[in-house]
């Protein structure tokens with residue numbers, strides 16, 4: 001199987017002014033594309049793995065040949081993380097989750113406000129490049145977690161349902177070093193109906 005760069009589910013300008021068109025072009029067309037290209041190049045030497053899904057490769061990364069583990073972690077993680085991230089953003093975002101998803105967030109974190117504060121604090125606490133996530137853990141409980149580089153929560157048995165890219169390539173053109181402004185604007189463009197589906 002050859003992995004493919006998915007098209008954005010909206011125009012490059014759709015998320016402006018929160019994420020600008022040039023950032024979207026570079027982020028999707030260059031960075032994400034490079035992860036896909038390098039993942040395919042690494043897997044090309046292992047035709048025995050051709051039938052495996054990306055989820056499978058990441059979930060069982062420790063079982064892969066040792067030389068393949070770093071390329072799959074970095075580029076397979078990069079491909080999986082970005083593919084989900086694009087879908088989690090929308091120009092038509094409701095400002096907050098509703099229904100069962102909201103109830104689950106309230107039950108787990110106390111309130112949506114507290115969840116936002118904890119997620120934002122986790123995002124600000126990531127040193128260097130990485131991601132902040134809302135995941136379903138192995139007990140199907142909601143948890144905030146962070147990962148370094150392009151590590152995927154799938155590698156540790158978690159299922160990501162919300163993701164924020166904290167690499168500078170995601171925000172530096174517009175926000176420079178002001179990561180907090182980027183994180184705060186993220187709340188205005190979250191595709192909560194998709195998060196509800198994933199949970």
Ligand SMILES: [Fe+2]
Pocket residue numbers: 027031082165167169170
């Ligand atoms: Fe990224």
